[in-house]
């Protein structure tokens with residue numbers, strides 16, 4: 001099913017090369033009448049360059065599947081997780097315990113420092129934090145010239161429904177992406193995890209369907225409220241001296257105009273942020289893994 005409700009025709013790999021190399025015992029179940037596992041493995045084999053794949057690992061369920069498929073494909077690879085400094089503690093613990101070989105990278109700036117630098121918290125419209133914290137800006141060129149494998153899927157969001165299985169990064173032309181499970185449904189992902197007995201982060205057992213940064217604005221006001229309740233200390237760090245409180249102080253000291261007319265105090269900016277930077281709750285929060 002394509003994000004947004006329409007049916008998307010299933011697109012098999014053009015070349016059958018690789019599919020014939022996958023042994024039946026690692027193929028697993030057939031999904032939707034197509035062997036998506038064999039096709040994903042064939043895609044990985046076909047597009048892995050001699051220097052190997054750069055696997056972008058988030059610790060979410062799609063990443064877990066992606067990494068398992070890369071391992072089964074038997075290709076050269078290295079695996080990376082970018083800490084954002086507002087990662088759910090359960091997720092970091094899960095990665096360290098289950099995937100000790102993943103290379104964990106710290107950003108050049110914490111989320112709190114970034115909020116003060118930008119003089120406002122990130123919003124759906126001003127999503128500056130991903131570039132700094134998740135995409136590694138300021139931490140060197142680890143991904144430069146690499147083919148980056150991700151667990152992005154069309155079914156995750158309308159926006160991701162427009163991505164291609166192999167694509168060039170529009171912001172950094174020296175990077176290319178490979179999304180081997182782009183056409184998998186959420187059921188495909190969970191079926192694969194169960195069939196292959198893969199570990200997943202404990203937050204899924206608590207009801208989380210998607211896991212990302214704590215209080216990510218892209219989860220919408222409902223998701224932010226849920227996170228605030230689940231991780232009150234991290235929420236307090238966003239609000240008080242470390243981030244939003246400091247923003248408001250600095251704005252006053254530097255005489256920066258209150259553009260929204262709603263940022264007079266830290267409570268004002270906090271309430272504005274929790275509403276998603278608008279009066280109304282967004283009924284269609286952006287989805288992420």
Ligand code: SF4
Nearest residue numbers: 129130133212213216
């Ligand atoms: S996932 Fe959300 S909070 Fe985390 S860096 Fe991206 S936009 Fe910011």
